[in-house]
Amino acid sequence: EVQLVESGGGLVKPGGSLRLSCAASGFTFTNAWMSWVRQAPGKGLEWVGRIKRNTDGGTTDYAAPVKGRFTISRDDSKNTLYLQMDSLKTEDTAVYYCTKGVVGDYYFDYWGQGTLVTVSS
Amino acid sequence: DIQMTQSPSTLSASVGDRVTITCRASQSISRWLAWYQQKPGKAPKLLIYKASSLESGVPSRFSGSGSGTEFTLTISSLQPDDFATYYCQQYNNYWTFGQGTKVEIK
Numbered sequence: 766e767v768q769l770v771e772s773g774g775g776l777v778k779p780g781g782s783l784r785l786s787c788a789a790s791g792f793t794f795t796n797a798w799m800s801w802v803r804q805a806p807g808k809g810l811e812w813v814g815r816i817k818r819n820t821d822g823g824t825t826d827y828a829a830p831v832k833g834r835f836t837i838s839r840d841d842s843k844n845t846l847y848l849q850m851d852s853l854k855t856e857d858t859a860v861y862y863c864t865k866g867v868v869g870d871y872y873f874d875y876w877g878q879g880t881l882v883t884v885s886s
Numbered sequence: 887d888i889q890m891t892q893s894p895s896t897l898s899a900s901v902g903d904r905v906t907i908t909c910r911a912s913q914s915i916s917r918w919l920a921w922y923q924q925k926p927g928k929a930p931k932l933l934i935y936k937a938s939s940l941e942s943g944v945p946s947r948f949s950g951s952g953s954g955t956e957f958t959l960t961i962s963s964l965q966p967d968d969f970a971t972y973y974c975q976q977y978n979n980y981w982t983f984g985q986g987t988k989v990e991i992k
Contacts, residue, residue: 800981802981809973809983809984809985809986810922810924810930810973810975810983810986811983812980812981812982812983815980815981826980828980829887862929862930867935870935870936870977871918871977871981872918872920872932872935872936872975872977873920873922873930873932873975873981874932874935874941875932876929876930876931877929878928878929879929
């Protein structure tokens with residue numbers, strides 16, 4: 766059974782940093798493109814960024830609102846995905862979901878339960 | 887950037903109704919479109935991919951159609967478990983979601 770379990774959310778002040786983790790199991794993590802998607806309270810879904818599998822270069826891409834502030838990384842030895850969030854703004858307040866992409870097709874077939882990040886003074 | 891526009895934003899319907907949600911892309915995305923269902927406090931769940939392919943385990947009352955810039959999600963006979971918010975997503979060029987359609991009880 767595929768499982769994605771996020772952790773690391775919490776309350777942080779504007780300008781602060783936070784690192785989210787996503788522990789993956791039930792599939793070959795090294796073979797997956799992984800993304801983060803967020804959802805502000807009462808709002809829709811917003812793609813945050815993606816990391817390719819290492820055999821595809823392990824490259825990352827980010828949405829414009831977070832580019833230069835957020836960094837996605839992966840540790841295939843631990844089956845874990847990370848989202849380092851720096852220079853946080855109040856508008857980054859959201860539930861952050863870890864998602865698994867389908868190899869060769871790229872839609873998201875599995876989602877974690879999400880972790881809430883609140884940026885407030 | 888590719889923009890995705892869903893309509894309507896809210897839909898009131900009764901159990902047994904046929905329901906159709908439309909999603910339009912700002913440029914052609916071929917058939918690189920997925921539909922997700924989200925219930926309050928839960929993660930989104932994949933329903934349809936590649937515009938019309940039904941994800942394993944999803945009831946056959948859900949169907950998708952379209953290509954290019956216009957797509958539809960149809961629920962043939964609305965069930966109590968289907969009251970939720972539905973999102974379309976393009977994956978032709980990175981990923982963009984529609985703003986969502988809330989299906990509520992009439």
